Amino acid sequence: MTYGSARMKEPNVPNRKTLLTLPTPCLVLDRAKLRRNIARMKAACARTGVKLRPHLKTAKSIEVARLFDGPDSPGIAVSTLLEAEYFASNGIRDIQYAVGITPDKLDRVAAIQREGARVTLITDDLGTAQAICRHATEANAVFHVQIEIDCGERRSGVEPDSPLVLEIARTLAGDENVVFDGVMTHAGHSYGCRSLKEIEAVAEAERLAVVTAAERIRATGIPCPTVSVGSSPTALHARHLEGVTETRAGVFMFGDVFQAQILTCDLEDLAVSVLTEVTGHRADLRHMTVDAGALAMSKDRSTENVSNDVGFGLAADIDGSVYSPQLTIARVYQEHGLIPVALPHALDDFTIGSRLRIYPNHVCMTASMYPRYFVVDSEESDGIEVVEEWKRISGW
Amino acid sequence: MTYGSARMKEPNVPNRKTLLTLPTPCLVLDRAKLRRNIARMKAACARTGVKLRPHLKTAKSIEVARLFDGPDSPGIAVSTLLEAEYFASNGIRDIQYAVGITPDKLDRVAAIQREGARVTLITDDLGTAQAICRHATEANAVFHVQIEIDCGERRSGVEPDSPLVLEIARTLAGDENVVFDGVMTHAGHSYGCRSLKEIEAVAEAERLAVVTAAERIRATGIPCPTVSVGSSPTALHARHLEGVTETRAGVFMFGDVFQAQILTCDLEDLAVSVLTEVTGHRADLRHMTVDAGALAMSKDRSTENVSNDVGFGLAADIDGSVYSPQLTIARVYQEHGLIPVALPHALDDFTIGSRLRIYPNHVCMTASMYPRYFVVDSEESDGIEVVEEWKRISGW
Structure with missing residues (x-):
């Protein structure tokens, strides 16, 4: 049994930097594999007919974000306001902040929007929806807001059949400074799947949750343009995404040993x-x-x-x-x-x-x-x- | 059962920043508790009669390092070369890099030393000791080196009774560009203790390991000035540290829930x-x-x-x-x-x-x-x- 001799550091050579000269530890990204992973996800989205909103919480890099440029990827998702600020300052105009907003973060959101980007917010709370409306008026700002739906992850979100879905939708849609943009969910529990069949089942539950919520909202006369799902396993393996408009996914760009084992x-x-x-x-x-x-x-x-x-x-x-x-x-x-x-x-x-x-x-x-x-x-x-x-x- | 209402964000007030106005999440340090923790460790070291070399791998802050200034704390320990560079550039002159050195990191060490600090290295490997000697000659540098001893953690280091201790000591002490500085060990396995009695036993094993190695080296006629131990539990609770010259510890400054449970x-x-x-x-x-x-x-x-x-x-x-x-x-x-x-x-x-x-x-x-x-x-x-x-x- 032999592994073959592992290679050693080499002396520095002007104008040539390699994995044999860098100080360790450091982070290495293989661009060819990144591009292939993105192409595979784009093909999956083309198959299911939804737009891809890459979640940049994994990459946190404008160079990675730019690899998604194109009409089939109209914007990005982020997980922190610092990411929103960073990507907005680098020219990205359509940003979904995919973590429940709190009222005291709205000033920072408004500041980003004043520089020209739109930051779409999410909430699962009626009091927060009311606070967003109040704040929009006070700050003379326009906020775009989606309702977060729980499709079975049991972390945050509103159950799709809850009366709360309609109460929040009415609150948001009834305010002239707020744009009610639709519904979103995240099937984080797809990480618990160990077979394609299980992933397909979670993907269908994810789809059904937001489509159900969207249809209930539309039945009251309120438009619900965006119907957003997202997780790397379900985005890749959903059998169909009828009624869904976009999918968010992030970790697929890079992959990791865990993701390799959950397919x-x-x-x-x-x-x-x-x-x-x-x-x-x-x-x-x-x-x-x-x-x-x-x-x-x-x-x-x-x-x-x-x-x-x-x-x-x-x-x-x-x-x-x-x-x-x-x-x-x-x-x-x-x-x-x-x-x-x-x-x-x-x-x-x-x-x-x-x-x-x-x-x-x-x-x-x-x-x-x-x-x-x-x-x-x-x-x-x-x-x-x-x-x-x-x-x-x-x-x- | 009630928790009492938790407090909310307050509006910003010019020139007043508080935990009710900061963006979240962020890191809070209570200076009063930090000072008390440092005083307690200094008292423990005064009791055992050893110098305290604070390990700054936890704090990574020059302001924290300065709280140790004084004749009883002649220098610091660090865990990365970036820390060594940072503290050296902030005026600290005696730095132990308490992770096994590799030959390809010596250029960076030499560069730090050219700016005026001494970076003491550790090794448990004969080939590395020889490479340090070669590099010192080639780079016209002086390296101070200690031998890392394993006192029972079973991670790195030489067993205290191994012939290798003497071979490395002879190699280092025999080179005119290298200063053989002594022996060091880290009782990381003290984190597995759950009682004062167990910690005292590990502290004694830690002491005995380096004192044994030092005495074996001295018996061959080679001076062994530094005899260094270190871990927060053993530094605080050792019954005595006869034969030890200094102790390194880091996490005690801040404490955490785990450290509170291991006393x-x-x-x-x-x-x-x-x-x-x-x-x-x-x-x-x-x-x-x-x-x-x-x-x-x-x-x-x-x-x-x-x-x-x-x-x-x-x-x-x-x-x-x-x-x-x-x-x-x-x-x-x-x-x-x-x-x-x-x-x-x-x-x-x-x-x-x-x-x-x-x-x-x-x-x-x-x-x-x-x-x-x-x-x-x-x-x-x-x-x-x-x-x-x-x-x-x-x-x-």
Whole structure:
């Protein structure tokens, strides 16, 4: 059994930056895989006939957002107001803030809109809907608002058959400074599915929840233009999305080991990895340490409950190929990751300083610690040359 | 049963920033508690007669580092080279990089040292020791190096009775560009202790490991000036530290819910919390949502295996007082935290927009997502006015 010698850092060469010269740990994005993942999702949306509203909470990068430009992707979704501010300042005009708004965040929303973007809000609360109306009048602002529907995730949202759906719709639609824009839901519980059949069932429940709510609203005479669903598994695998106008999804762009196991992608599609180097050997304990620990990987353990638990990440060589037999980060400390090996002599293939790439459990969590992507391209270059650097934001 | 009405955001007032006006989520640091925690650790070190080398991997802030100024704290420890660069550029001259060095990081170390700071390195590997010697000669640099000893954590380090201890010491001490500085160890396994008696036993094993290694080295005629131990539980509770010269500890400054349960501190000592606001109610599901989710809190679950599992964080009111009955963040999504309540009417006390503070499981992980501390002082002011803002760094 041998892994083949892992490659070491190389001396810096002017005008050439590669995965063998970057300081570790850092975040690597394979542009070719990113483009393929986006193309696959666009094809799925073309099949179901809905527009794609990419959720940028995972990527948090304007360069990634621009890969979606086109008439079939009219806008984006975000999860923080900082993201809304960032993307608005980079020219994106149609932004859905897909987390329940609170009244005290409305001033910040109004400020973003004064610069020219529209920020569509969501709420599941009648008092908040009333506060939005009051605030719109006081601030001389126009707010576009959707009602959040619960399609079975049981986190937030209104049940689709609740009287509250109509009360909120009436409140919003009855105010001249508010545009009632429709209904939205998020099938986050699709992450609990383990087969295509289960995903299809959740996708249908997701569709039915918002379509039901929309039809009830329309039956009262109130227009309900937007009917929005979203989660990467359901967006890819829904059998049909009749009555739905758009779908939001984010993690599919990058993929991660968890998503690969719940059928959103294959391991070969994972676009984001953490570049790390071997920092120590403990042959007596049959493990090596790497400089990708809890901060570099996050403490997400999404794969704990799927068939292949990869600990805190799945190791690959510098070219991104997963090792066989599999190597994983089994334990993390703040700055140490610990990779067990079956036999001590396997450590001979991983000299101290040799470089690995680690695919994360949950890329949204892992990427959050990094201020930039070092972009490689496994189709247009050798796959280890840094062809671009894309900033990413974090925080609120 | 009532919690008392939680307080809401207040309008901004010029020149007055408080926990009722800040955008959420954000990171709050109580300076009074921080100072008390530092005083307690200094008293413990005075009792055991060792110098305190604060580990700044938790705080990552020069303002916090400056609270340790004095002859009993001659320098600091860090966990990344970015921290070393940051603290060196802020005037700290004695820095231990307390993670095993790799040869390709030596250029960066040398660059920091050229600006005037000393960066003491650690290694547990003979090949790395030889590479340090070669690099010192080639780069015309002087490197100060300690040997990392394993005192039972079983992560990295050399066993104290291994022949390797002497081989590495001879290699380092025999090179004219290298200063062999001594031995160090980290009793990370003290986090597994659940009683003072267990902590005292681990502290004694930690002491014995480095003192044994140091005595073996000295018996060969090589001086071994520094004998360094460190972990917050053992630093506080060691019965004696005979033969030890200094102790490193970090998390004690802030404390967290996990540390409170393993006897490093009390809940009343927790200096860092996340300010959040209520974003939604689901009375039917008996929970509310807050805007402190997985990114705001981290996915650390340290309290999973202690007596009081607080999920992803323990809720307190705006003044920092923990609620009774206890409220915890039981589930997290990227930007949502979910706080269950026993009875739906408890939600009446937490209007949407009302503010809570959440004490984290593991403050090192939670703090890592924030670029600054909003500093309050529960002794010198009303405890909710922001008296200072301290930058903190993140990344590598």
